[in-house]
Structure formats: C-alpha cells, structure tokens
Amino acid sequence: MRPPVPLSAVRxxxxxxxxxxxxxxxxxxNLSPSAVSHALRKMEETLGVVLFERAGxxxxxTPAGEALCDHVGRAFAELNRGFDLVANRGPQLLRLHCAPSFAAQWLAPRLARFLSAHPDFEVRLAAGMDYARFITDEFDADIVYGPPRGEGLVRMPLGLETVTPLCNPERAAQIREPADLLKQPLIQSDNKQVRWSHWFERNQLTAQSSAGIRFDRSFLALAAAADGLGVALESTRLAEREVAAGRLVAPLAGRGQDISYIGHHFVCPLDARRRAPLRVFARWLAEELGIVLSPDLG
Structure with a gap:
C-alpha cells in the first residue's frame, strides 16, 4: 500500500x-526553506492534522507530529539496515562482541590472518561477560561463553573444549598422579562451568578447600599459572599459545580423566545472517575450529 504522501515529503x-x-x-x-515549508504544509493538508507548532x-x-516522528524514525532506521545488508561499497564492516578470554586468547591472535585473507573487511571487536543486546543494532554477532540466551537467534556451537590441569614446567615436575594436586596451590576460576570440584569428582578424589588465588577471567588464571603461582584448571583451546611456547604444560596428560564440553557458541540475529561479512566470518571461524558450519550461516 502506497503512503498517502510522497516519500520525499516524509524525508x-x-x-x-x-x-x-x-x-x-x-x-x-539542500532545499530552500520555502520548499521545506511548502512540502510540510501540503503534507498537513493531506493528513488533516497539524504536525508542527512554533517554539521560540x-x-x-505537535503530539500528532511526535507520534508520526516515532514511526518514521524507526522506518528510516530499518531502511538503513536493509541497505547495509546489500551494500558493497567501501570496507565491509563486521561488528563482533566476544567473551573476554576467548577474545584475548584465541580470536585476537588470529585476526591478522583473517584480515590478510579479507583485506576489504573492517572488524570492530568488543569483549565483555554480558551478552550482546542485538535490539540496539550495536553488534552483528556474539561469541558467548555458556548457553546462548535470547529468542530469534542463529546458534553455532564452537566444538568441544578439553579442560585439564595446567601449570609451568617447574611445578609439573612435582605432579605425577591426580592425587599430587592435593599438595599444590590450585588457582580458582570464577564464572566457569567446569571447576576443580568437577575435575576431582571425575578422578575419584575429594577436593580440598583452598584459600588460594582466584580470578574471574581464564586469561588471568592462565597467566598466573605460567608465572608459577599454582595450577589452573582451564581449556587447552584457550591455553594453546602458552602450551605451544612451553610456558604451560598439562602434567597429567594421559594419567587423569579430563573433562570435555562445549563452552562457547557463535550467535547472531536471524536477519543479520544475510550480511556477507558475517557469513564469511562464520565460515572462517568454522574452518579454524574444524567444526561444521551451521546451515543457517552457509
């Protein structure tokens, strides 16, 4: 249905x-004030209402103008989002939100490789524990830790992560079997789904209460373990750089029962999945992690 006034007058x-x-x-x-005044006067005559009043x-x-302005503003915002979906002018912008430790330990070190393969992309990355509020149109996608929340989202699990005790090589020399951990300072990680109590239960041991150091981010726990402050129970995916460099080792590899779980998910709104930059990034993410790309993002 055509609007009762031309789109140019609405603008x-x-x-x-x-x-x-x-x-x-x-x-x-780029119009004359008289042209603006004439267009708005004709719009008021067509609608049969007064839209503006003098104010100083x-x-x-007017109240009628405010009501119409609210709807018109949302309509133009929606139009702009639609143009963003299909436009291919200049850098392709990708706005990502991500769980802090995944951003620092896994994603940020790989962004140079992604941007090298896609030099026409611009990536804006923000990290935080709070989930992205897609209703504000601030982000295209989020990599979340824990179960995704919200309706109308595309969800792609980012594969299994293995959680195991990690420490520096000097401390690892003192750990030969799971029970040896009871003599070590254990670094506690808050805001984690897998904790020391779970690991000890899996290995048929009783966890001892500890007054050791605590962190609310995995990257801090990993740094503390590498510096010799104790043993951290963390994901080998998040620790892969430290392990590759020899700063951290898994002293009980093959001698303890580790825990595997899906810790992170890639999520985005249903309408955002049509944006080419987001689909390209999701495909790259799946390839890097060796997982199957969600059909909704293909």
Missing amino acids: IFEAAARRRSFKAAASEL QGIAP
Missing part, C-alpha cells in the same frame, strides 16, 4: 522534526 518531515528547524532541515537536504526561534512537533 523532509523527518529532518525538520529531528532538527527542530525548517531552515536546518533545508540546509541538510524554532519549531516543535
């Missing part, structure tokens, strides 16, 4: 309501 109305000035709207749209040196929308 003039939106600018005048936002700028609270016919003159400012005219300057923004400027103008202000």
